[in-house]
Amino acid sequence: xxxxxxFTPFLFLTWFFTPANAHEPVFSLGPETIYQGGFGLExxxxxxxxxxxxxxxxxYEILYGLTRNITVTLSVPQILERNEGGETSSGLGEVTFRxxxxxxxxxxxxxxxxxxxxxxxxxxxxxxxxxPPLGTGTTDVLAGLSYGYESRTWYHFATFRYLWRxxxxxxxPGDRVFYDVxxxxxxxxxxxxxxxxxxxxEMSGKCDFKSELEGAELLxxxxxxxxxxxxxLFSYRNLMIxxxxxxxxxxxxxxxxxxxxxxxxxxxxxHF
Amino acid sequence: MIxxxxxxxxxxxxxxxxxPLRGQVDEVILRVDGLACPFCAYGIEKKLKKLEGARSLxxxxxxxxxxxxxxxxxxxxxxxxxxxxxxxxFTLRGVRASVRGALMSDSGMFYLLTPNTPEQRFYLYESAExxxxxFSEKESHILVTEATRNRLRxxxxxxxxxxxxxxxxxxxHLERRIGLEIESLEEVSS
Numbered sequence: 001x002x003x004x005x006x007f008t009p010f011l012f013l014t015w016f017f018t019p020a021n022a023h024e025p026v027f028s029l030g031p032e033t034i035y036q037g038g039f040g041l042e043x044x045x046x047x048x049x050x051x052x053x054x055x056x057x058x059x060y061e062i063l064y065g066l067t068r069n070i071t072v073t074l075s076v077p078q079i080l081e082r083n084e085g086g087e088t089s090s091g092l093g094e095v096t097f098r099x100x101x102x103x104x105x106x107x108x109x110x111x112x113x114x115x116x117x118x119x120x121x122x123x124x125x126x127x128x129x130x131x132p133p134l135g136t137g138t139t140d141v142l143a144g145l146s147y148g149y150e151s152r153t154w155y156h157f158a159t160f161r162y163l164w165r166x167x168x169x170x171x172x173p174g175d176r177v178f179y180d181v182x183x184x185x186x187x188x189x190x191x192x193x194x195x196x197x198x199x200x201x202e203m204s205g206k207c208d209f210k211s212e213l214e215g216a217e218l219l220x221x222x223x224x225x226x227x228x229x230x231x232x233l234f235s236y237r238n239l240m241i242x243x244x245x246x247x248x249x250x251x252x253x254x255x256x257x258x259x260x261x262x263x264x265x266x267x268x269x270x271h272f
Numbered sequence: 273m274i275x276x277x278x279x280x281x282x283x284x285x286x287x288x289x290x291x292p293l294r295g296q297v298d299e300v301i302l303r304v305d306g307l308a309c310p311f312c313a314y315g316i317e318k319k320l321k322k323l324e325g326a327r328s329l330x331x332x333x334x335x336x337x338x339x340x341x342x343x344x345x346x347x348x349x350x351x352x353x354x355x356x357x358x359x360x361x362f363t364l365r366g367v368r369a370s371v372r373g374a375l376m377s378d379s380g381m382f383y384l385l386t387p388n389t390p391e392q393r394f395y396l397y398e399s400a401e402x403x404x405x406x407f408s409e410k411e412s413h414i415l416v417t418e419a420t421r422n423r424l425r426x427x428x429x430x431x432x433x434x435x436x437x438x439x440x441x442x443x444x445h446l447e448r449r450i451g452l453e454i455e456s457l458e459e460v461s462s
Contacts, residue, residue, distance in 0.1 A: 023309055035315030036359035068361045107306030107363040109336045150308040152334065186309075192317075192331035196310045235311040271314055 023150060026231040026244045026265050027204045028159050028180035031116035031148040033102045034065040034271065044267035051258035053132075056080040057093060059267075069102035077126075084132040094135050095125040098142075111151035118144040118161065128168075136173075138166040144178070155184030155198065174209035174221060184233075198233045204246060210254070223253030225260045238271040296344035296372055296386050297325070298435070303366040304357055307333045312361070319356035323349075342369075347392040348450060350442035370437040371452060372460055375427050382416065382424045384436060384452065394452040396424070396436065420454065433460045 024030030034040050040063040048055040057080055063073040077093030098120035106113040120142035126135020144161030161178040184200040204227045211221035231244025243266035251259055302320075307313055313331050320326050320338065325346030330339045342348065350367055357364040371394050373384035384394040398416045416424065427434055438455035 023311065032312075033361065035319065035361050038315055038318070068359045105306075105361075109305055110308055110334070112306045112308050150312075152308060189334055190310060192310045192313050192333050194310065198309070233311075235309070237310065238314040240311055271311075 023155060023184070023198055023233055024148075025157050025159075025180060025182040025184075025200055025202045025204075026233070026242050026267070027202050027227070027229070027246055027263070028157065028178070028182065029100075029118055029144065029146055029161070030157050030159065031100075031102060031114035031146040033069055033071040033100055033116065034063055036065045036068045038065040038271055039063070040269060040271045042267055042269040044265060046263070046265050048263040049261040051261070052085060053258065054081070054083040069105070071100045073098040073100075079126070079134050082132050082134060087131050089127070089130040089132055089134055091127055091130075091134050093126045094122050096120055096122045111149070114146075114148050114150075116146045116148075118142070118146060118159075136168060138168045140165050152189050153186055155182070155186075155200065157182045157184075170214045172212045174211045176209070177207040179205045179207070193237060195234065195236045197235075200231045200233070200244070201228075202231055202244065202246065203228050218255075220253075220255035220257055223251070223257060225252075226250040227260075227263065231265075240267075240269040242267050242269070296388060297342040297348055298370040298372060300325075300340045300342050300348065300353075301368040302338040302340070302353065302357065302364060303368075304336055304338055304362050305365050306362040307331070307336050309333075316357060316360040316362055319360045320353070323352055323356060325349075336365075344386070345388045347389045348440070350440060350450065367440045368438060369440050369452070370435060372433060372435045375424060375432055375434050377424075377428055382421075382428075384434070392450065394436070394440075394450050396452055396454050398454050416454065420457075423457075427459060434458065435460050 024032050042059070042061040044059040044061070046055070046057050046059065058078045059075055060078070061073060061075045063071055065071050075096045075098065079090050079093045082089050098118065100116050100118055102114055102116040104113070104115040122140045122142070124135055124137045124139055127133065128135045128137035141164045142161055144159060146157065146159040148157045149155065157180070159178070159180045163176040163178070165173050165175055180203065182200045182202040184198050186196070186198045188197065190196045205224065207224045208222050211218045226249055227246035228249045229244055229246030231242065233240060233242040235241070243264070245262060245264045247262050248260045304316065307316070310333060313333060316338070317329065317331060320329055320340065325343045325348060327341040327343050329341070332338070348369065353367060354364045371384050371386065373386040373394065376383050376385050382396045384396065386392065396416060398420060434457060436452055436454055436457050438453035441451045442449070
């Protein structure tokens with residue numbers, strides 16, 4: 001039970017808060033790739049709380065456009081504070097490496113349709129012996145698909161991701177599915193070299209499969225949470241500031257598990 | 273023999289007559305699809321600014337248009353422009369330009385010659401008659417209507433410098449030969 005509690009929240013933060021780029025949803029990943037040869041730097045502050053746990057972290061991310069439709073990203077999280085039951089810890093979190101391949105794009109005047117494949121790997125770089133731990137000690141793999149439509153006025157996105165979790169000392173926290181949809185609106189159709197603002201209504205969901213210990217399913221594991229919230233993306237030329245808050249609107253857990261709480265993000269992104 | 277000599281000598285004579293300021297690509301306008309947001313358009317600005325001839329550019333997102341002032345010393349490479357737009361993650365739908373140059377004629381076809389980039393020729397055509405000239409050396413194509421042909425002949429007699437604006441296209445197998453559709457034609461001087 002204790003081990004289960006230690007693992008579950010951490011993986012939540014690592015894979016939910018994968019800093020998004022461009023006009024992607026703030027709490028998810030979209031189909032966007034950066035231009036060929038382009039670099040992006042992003043710093044993202046994240047906060048998340050549940051009934052018995054609280055997180056605050058900074059993500060440092062660098063992305064590079066290998067081609068116009070392939071972007072690779074390295075993300076390094078610094079856990080500012082993890083507080084669980086009065087115990088706190090901080091330090092390096094789990095480093096992730098992610099690739100995106102945009103295999104479908106249809107352009108029209110002022111609009112783009114895109115479909116992109118996502119593949120990521122989380123490395124066991126976080127300390128997993130501290131209390132509470134900052135890492136899982138495992139290497140996990142994420143794969144997904146993202147569809148997006150962007151126009152001068154409206155945006156919509158749908159993303160599906162699957163996380164394969166590996167065993168550690170006989171414990172497997174169970175695979176996880178992320179499903180996200182978002183609708184965005186640009187109230188003012190600003191020109192280039194003018195500030196631009198887009199607001200999004202984002203719904204994010206996670207569905208956990210049962211955890212296993214030595215091959216036996218744990219009763220207090222598995223479940224589903226859906227968050228809903230508003231986010232905003234403010235940009236000028238190659239600089240973007242974005243952020244938002246999401247609240248849980250639906251939670252169903254198996255057995256006795258801590259409820260999820262709100263989460264918030266504030267990020268700065270710079271392309272060059 | 274005489275024709276060949278004229279083909280070589282006449283452009284040189286005309287180039288000597290017109291000053292650098294009087295003959296050049298004035299403006300290049302790109303029609304680009306996929307420009308949905310200003311933040312994403314930064315990539316296209318960066319790519320296009322790397323083109324040798326791009327002096328300055330203005331991105332008009334709402335119109336899907338990019339206007340570039342072109343350096344008179346640089347040839348216009350449509351393939352490079354297309355590559356810049358494509359690698360930025362957008363789709364180039366068309367290129368238009370306003371070109372000032374010396375009106376010339378070769379094998380029944382008319383073209384514009386700009387003095388600073390004599391290796392580049394802008395072959396003139398009208399889409400109403402023939403939508404896409406092939407620039408074949410062997411075949412003689414009538415690329416303009418009889419009325420326009422007569423007007424061009426008159427201008428040619430006066431060794432005129434003209435400004436022609438319209439869509440451009442490039443034959444990939446023939447370097448530095450660009451088709452310029454005559455949408456507007458005005459005599460700058462004679």
